[in-house]
Amino acid sequence: MKIHEYQAKEIFKKYGLPVPRGIVAHNAHEAECAAKELGTPVVVVKAQVHAGGRGKAGGVKLAKSPEEAGKIAAEMIGSRLRTYQNPEGLPINCVLIEEGVNIDKEFYVGLTLDREVSRPVFMVSAAGGMEIEEIAKTNPELIIKEHVDPAIGLLPYQARKIAFKIGLTDRKLISQFVKILMTLSKMYFELDASLIEINPLVKTKEDNFICLDAKIDFDDNALYRHPDIQELEDTTQIDPLELEAKKWDLNYVRLDGNIGCMVNGAGLAMATMDTIKFFGGEPANFLDVGGTATVERVAAAFKLLLSDPKVKAIFVNIFGGIVRCDRIAGGIIEAAKQVELDRPLIVRLEGTNVELGRKMLEESGLNIIPAKDMADGAQKAVKAAKGEL
Amino acid sequence: MSILINKNTKVVVQGLTGKEGSFHAKQCLDYGTQIVAGVTPGKGGMTWTDDEGKYKVPVFNTVEEAVKETGADASLIFVPPAFAADAIMEAADAGIKLIVCITEGIPVNDMVKVKRALEGTGVRYVGPNCPGVITPEECKMGIMPGHIFKKGRVGIVSRSGTLTYEAAYQLTSRGIGQSTVIGIGGDPVPGTTHREAVEMFNCDPETDAIVLIGEIGGTMEEEAAEYIKECVDKPVVAYIAGVTAPPGRRMGHAGAIISGGKGDAKSKMEALKAAGAYVCNTPAEIGEMVEKALKERGLL
Numbered sequence: 001m002k003i004h005e006y007q008a009k010e011i012f013k014k015y016g017l018p019v020p021r022g023i024v025a026h027n028a029h030e031a032e033c034a035a036k037e038l039g040t041p042v043v044v045v046k047a048q049v050h051a052g053g054r055g056k057a058g059g060v061k062l063a064k065s066p067e068e069a070g071k072i073a074a075e076m077i078g079s080r081l082r083t084y085q086n087p088e089g090l091p092i093n094c095v096l097i098e099e100g101v102n103i104d105k106e107f108y109v110g111l112t113l114d115r116e117v118s119r120p121v122f123m124v125s126a127a128g129g130m131e132i133e134e135i136a137k138t139n140p141e142l143i144i145k146e147h148v149d150p151a152i153g154l155l156p157y158q159a160r161k162i163a164f165k166i167g168l169t170d171r172k173l174i175s176q177f178v179k180i181l182m183t184l185s186k187m188y189f190e191l192d193a194s195l196i197e198i199n200p201l202v203k204t205k206e207d208n209f210i211c212l213d214a215k216i217d218f219d220d221n222a223l224y225r226h227p228d229i230q231e232l233e234d235t236t237q238i239d240p241l242e243l244e245a246k247k248w249d250l251n252y253v254r255l256d257g258n259i260g261c262m263v264n265g266a267g268l269a270m271a272t273m274d275t276i277k278f279f280g281g282e283p284a285n286f287l288d289v290g291g292t293a294t295v296e297r298v299a300a301a302f303k304l305l306l307s308d309p310k311v312k313a314i315f316v317n318i319f320g321g322i323v324r325c326d327r328i329a330g331g332i333i334e335a336a337k338q339v340e341l342d343r344p345l346i347v348r349l350e351g352t353n354v355e356l357g358r359k360m361l362e363e364s365g366l367n368i369i370p371a372k373d374m375a376d377g378a379q380k381a382v383k384a385a386k387g388e389l
Numbered sequence: 390m391s392i393l394i395n396k397n398t399k400v401v402v403q404g405l406t407g408k409e410g411s412f413h414a415k416q417c418l419d420y421g422t423q424i425v426a427g428v429t430p431g432k433g434g435m436t437w438t439d440d441e442g443k444y445k446v447p448v449f450n451t452v453e454e455a456v457k458e459t460g461a462d463a464s465l466i467f468v469p470p471a472f473a474a475d476a477i478m479e480a481a482d483a484g485i486k487l488i489v490c491i492t493e494g495i496p497v498n499d500m501v502k503v504k505r506a507l508e509g510t511g512v513r514y515v516g517p518n519c520p521g522v523i524t525p526e527e528c529k530m531g532i533m534p535g536h537i538f539k540k541g542r543v544g545i546v547s548r549s550g551t552l553t554y555e556a557a558y559q560l561t562s563r564g565i566g567q568s569t570v571i572g573i574g575g576d577p578v579p580g581t582t583h584r585e586a587v588e589m590f591n592c593d594p595e596t597d598a599i600v601l602i603g604e605i606g607g608t609m610e611e612e613a614a615e616y617i618k619e620c621v622d623k624p625v626v627a628y629i630a631g632v633t634a635p636p637g638r639r640m641g642h643a644g645a646i647i648s649g650g651k652g653d654a655k656s657k658m659e660a661l662k663a664a665g666a667y668v669c670n671t672p673a674e675i676g677e678m679v680e681k682a683l684k685e686r687g688l689l
Contacts, residue, residue: 113497115607115644118504118578137650150501192498221470221643222496251641255633266575266641267549267604268672270630274654275671277633286634288641319551319558321534350558352534374555375673 001218002050003232006096008214011191015183018176018210022098024048031073034097035066042100045072049090050237052215053083059092062100069097090237101210106200107166108132111148111184113194120148120188122158122181126166132199154185176209191229192222241304248300250289257282259385260305260314260343262298264289272317275374281382284311299335306339313344313384315377318351325349325357333364344369344384348377391524391569392544392589392596393487393513394463398528401426401455401485403476404467405437405448413467413491413532414446415439420529424465426455452483463487465521465530473517474499477580481512489530490516490580497643500578507580515581518642519574520550525567533557533572541566542688543679544590546583547602548575548609548642552630552672556600559676565683568596575642577606583613591621597688598624598679601666605631606645606652614660624682625666628675629654 009019023034035043043066047059054060059081063069073095080089107126114121125143127135135142144165148154159181163174184196195217202212223230235243245252251266255273259281263269266288273283285308289301305314320328329349336345348371349357361368369389371377383389400417404410405427418424418439424446427437433450449455452464464480466473466488473492480488495517507514515522521531525538537554539561547553553572560567571586573579583601590596599621603610610629617625632654634640636647647653662668667678683689 113501113577115577115609116612118501120501133650150498150505189498192496194497219497221494222498224471225496253638253640255635263551265549265551266645267547267553267602267630268551268555270604270634270640270645271549271552271555271628271672273633274630275673278671283633286638286640319554321532321537321551321554351537351554373673375671378671 001220001223001229001233002237003216003218003229004048004050004234005046005214006048007232008216009211011187011216012211012214015187017180017183018208019214020098020101020210020212022096024094025073025097026094027077028070028074031095031097032066032070035063035069038097038099040099043069044098044100045069045076046096046098047076047081047092048094048096049081049092050234051081051083051086051090054081057081057083059083073097093236101202101212102205103202104205105203107203109181109184109198109201111188111196114147117147119150120185122146122148122154122162124162124166148185150189153189154182156182170207173203173207173209180209180211191216191226192219193217194219241308245287245304248297250287250297250301250304252304253286254308255283255285257284258310258312259381260284260308260311261317262287262289262301262305262314263317264319268317268319272315272374272378275378276315276381279375279379279382281378281385284308295331295334298331299338302335302339302341306341306343311343312387313346313381315381316345316347317374317377318349320349320351320354320357324353325351326353326360329357329360333360333366336366341366344389346371346377346381346384348372348374391527392593393522393569393571394524394528394530396421396527398463398530399423399425399459399461400463400465400530401428401452401459401461402465402467403428403452403480405429405446406432407467410467411437411439415444416535417465417529418444420535421526422528422530425459426461428452428455452479452485456483456485461485463530464489466490466492468492470494470496474503477503477514478506481507481510486512488512488514488580489519489521490514491519491521491532492516493518495576497577500576504578504580513581515571516574516579518576520553520572522569522571524569531572533570537561538570539566542568542595542597543600544568544593544596544598545570545600545602546586546590547572548604548644549602549630552602552628555672556602556675560679563676563680565676565679565689568593575604575644577644579609579644583609584616587613587616587621587625591623596623598626598683600675600679601625601627601661603627603629603657604642604645605629605634605640605647605654606642608651610657611660614664614666617661617666618664624686625661625664626669626675626678626682627658627661627666628669628672629657629661630672
């Protein structure tokens with residue numbers, strides 16, 4: 001789960017991490033008042049959306065007066081911010097007005113799971129502020145890495161090692177930096193974060209560190225033990241179809257193509273998309289209906305696929321394991337009746353009781369195009385989407 | 390021979406009395422798996438029986454007791470996500486050397502800690518969020534449909550459940566059996582990796598060929614490819630799911646996500662090709678490719 005920057009900064013504050021003074025505003029008036037209250041010659045207006053790359057997309061702007069802050073806020077709020085991470089754009093419902101900071105130097109600090117060693121890893125770079133992913137590709141040696149032992153957390157010597165490697169020499173700054181890293185490590189485990197990122201962590205001209213940006217992603221699987229964090233979720237930042245899918249416990253990701261896919265199992269669902277692509281088609285989505293594929297869930301999945309106007313054909317690919325194919329076929333028939341299918345439906349069934357399942361589909365009177373295997377189904381779906389079937 | 394489990398494996402089921410545990414334990418028993426004990430804290434002393442009253446299994450409060458009373462040497466875990474890490478640690482502490490954890494949705498940090506705690510202990514755990522392990526016609530420790538597997542000499546390791554079934558079904562339909570099939574699961578911190586599974590198959594004299602099914606996310610397939618390049622002479626057939634998956638989006642499995650420019654399907658496929666594996670474009674080709682590989686080596 002993602003949260004907004006202002007929410008992450010509230011959490012940072014609770015943990016004693018240095019963040020700029022800031023006030024959330026939902027309209028121009030609030031923004032103007034916030035800027036006045038902060039009282040610094042310059043304030044920063046920051047769009048609150050769940051996407052990185054905001055600066056480049058025009059979501060972070062300086063204002064030299066409260067009136068200007070109000071004006072910028074008025075332009076931002078209610079619009080959508082399109083970033084390279086999210087080309088469709090996300091709605092800006094509020095902005096964060098922050099005091100200006102005298103930046104001397106910018107650093108990048110990230111903490112996330114390193115899957116190669118199954119431990120969290122700190123990634124720190126003196127080349128902060130820029131696109132860190134670009135640096136990781138072109139100059140990986142500029143990113144200092146340090147793994148955290150989950151049994152004992154980050155140790156001070158590890159933080160010091162990083163501090164020296166990024167060129168810190170001032171004792172006060174080193175001690176501030178070590179404290180920040182130690183706190184992040186503690187936060188990561190206590191809050192079940194999956195990513196904490198400060199980009200940039202700023203050294204001010206007054207020789208202090210301050211977290212200019214803050215990002216925390218949380219492990220969905222662990223939210224049950226953090227009800228307070230769960231409350232921070234902003235569903236306006238999630239694709240409405242994906243939100244609807246979540247209600248039904250369906251794993252759905254919207255893509256750009258025109259062939260709707262319904263599959264059981266995440267691996268098979270990905271493989272189905274790939275097979276469609278391999279035969280020259282474009283999948284409209286990833287959708288895993290899970291192992292049970294009951295009538296209700298299959299019907300919900302059909303509704304979801306049909307509500308996407310780009311979808312020209314639907315490919316159902318099910319491997320019936322423990323759940324027998326005849327029961328799955330029953331589910332598909334029942335669901336198809338409920339939703340009034342108006343687009344071609346290609347069904348590939350395999351596994352336990354497959355003969356009975358296929359027979360049921362055939363005799364259902366529904367306009368179902370049967371497929372003998374995955375490749376056959378994908379090819380038929382590609383044709384159907386082009387209107388050639 | 391096979392790897393990890395065989396007809397002599399004595400299984401304790403943690404979470405036997407729950408809905409999932411009961412349903413799948415019966416399926417395992419029907420397959421011939423020796424389930425000798427169940428563990429549900431607070432239900433020790435009772436006897437579990439399936440809905441038809443066909444089997445009777447003693448239930449214990451702790452794994453320690455179960456091991457002491459029944460000699461169980463492997464554990465199959467169905468307990469809910471909040472208690473699953475604890476269950477794995479309990480089994481390990483009781484001296485169980487093979488643990489298969491089916492549970493989906495365990496917090497990642499819990500598994501990071503389990504992995505750390507079990508380092509160097511010699512405990513092999515598979516999962517979580519996996520279909521389990523099966524040695525066809527001998528022992529099934531998992532939720533896979535047993536009848537699609539057939540005894541034979543091809544090892545399968547996979548991150549995905551239904552893709553495992555797809556592959557096994559294609560092999561079985563062609564009359565090609567399997568030595569052992571391992572579902573290592575779709576989580577970012579798996580107990581057993583592709584590389585470790587490939588290594589076990591490589592050392593198993595009764596496995597002739599290996600099928601490796603991977604997906605986007607992480608670098609497990611690349612690590613396996615390195616090992617294959619250096620040490621494996623047996624034919625390896627590979628398929629990687631997720632060529633069409635966009636970066637930054639999680640494809641169902643918590644572990645199936647391309648992040649930080651790492652873990653895309655193409656680089657995995659290239660690594661495996663460079664290691665000499667037969668790489669399939671679609672899963673529909675797996676059966677055909679294995680048959681071809683076995684014939685080329687004179688193994689079929």
